[in-house]
Amino acid sequence: SQKIEQNSEALNIQEGKTATLTCNYTNYSPAYLQWYRQDPGRGPVFLLLIRENEKEKRKERLKVTFDTTLKQSLFHITASQPADSATYLCARSGNTGKLIFGQGTTLQVKP
Amino acid sequence: NAGVTQTPKFQVLKTGQSMTLQCAQDMNHNSMYWYRQDPGMGLRLIYYSASEGTTDKGEVPNGYNVSRLNKREFSLRLESAAPSQTSVYFCASSDTGQAAGNTIYFGEGSWLTVV
Numbered sequence: 001s002q003k004i005e006q007n008s009e010a011l012n013i014q015e016g017k018t019a020t021l022t023c024n025y026t027n028y029s030p031a032y033l034q035w036y037r038q039d040p041g042r043g044p045v046f047l048l049l050i051r052e053n054e055k056e057k058r059k060e061r062l063k064v065t066f067d068t069t070l071k072q073s074l075f076h077i078t079a080s081q082p083a084d085s086a087t088y089l090c091a092r093s094g095n096t097g098k099l100i101f102g103q104g105t106t107l108q109v110k111p
Numbered sequence: 112n113a114g115v116t117q118t119p120k121f122q123v124l125k126t127g128q129s130m131t132l133q134c135a136q137d138m139n140h141n142s143m144y145w146y147r148q149d150p151g152m153g154l155r156l157i158y159y160s161a162s163e164g165t166t167d168k169g170e171v172p173n174g175y176n177v178s179r180l181n182k183r184e185f186s187l188r189l190e191s192a193a194p195s196q197t198s199v200y201f202c203a204s205s206d207t208g209q210a211a212g213n214t215i216y217f218g219e220g221s222w223l224t225v226v
Binding site: 008031032034041042043044045046049051089091093098099101102103104 | 115146151152153154155156159169201203212214215216217218219220
């Protein structure tokens with residue numbers, strides 16, 4: 001099966017530090033990976049997409065990497081702020097053309 | 112901009128009752144989806160509609176039916192609700208299918224409890 005796994009344990013960091021979230025996938029390399037943010041009681045909101053031929057993608061304080069050798073994507077938030085506290089979802093493209101979501105990692109940024 | 116709107120926000124059903132979750136998008140998207148989200152399970156696709164007039168099963172379709180009423184609307188029906196269907200349901204849409212990597216836009220969710 002085409003699994004995608006995120007660290008289920010919450011990540012707690014201090015304001016100003018860089019948060020790094022991990023997304024691991026199994027089986028064949030997906031054509032792309034997407035990252036979403038989800039706040040409590042809300043729907044997920046798209047953040048970034050990275051394709052398999054891209055090593056890195058940036059958007060403001062966000063950076064995503066895609067390592068097809070390690071079968072892993074890393075999601076970084078630099079200069080983190082309490083407002084960055086949320087659950088972050090990773091999703092991979094599957095061979096049926098549908099997205100497969102991870103269970104999400106909750107980030108808590110403390111002032 | 113409304114984006115993806117789904118109703119109701121909250122619903123409590125008794126086992127065996129039926130209900131329909133309504134969803135509408137105003138972005139002129141071709142593809143629409145219904146997901147459920149359970150603790151520790153992530154988002155799982157129930158049904159999707161690649162375009163108006165077509166629907167297909169996702170990962171967890173049992174116990175559900177869908178209708179793509181027109182390009183804007185995609186409803187999810189529980190014919191005989193079971194406690195295992197207690198979950199948060201999200202409707203979503205995208206310009207084209209997910210294979211192209213298009214952004215998926217989600218609604219705000221519907222919290223369903225079956226007692």
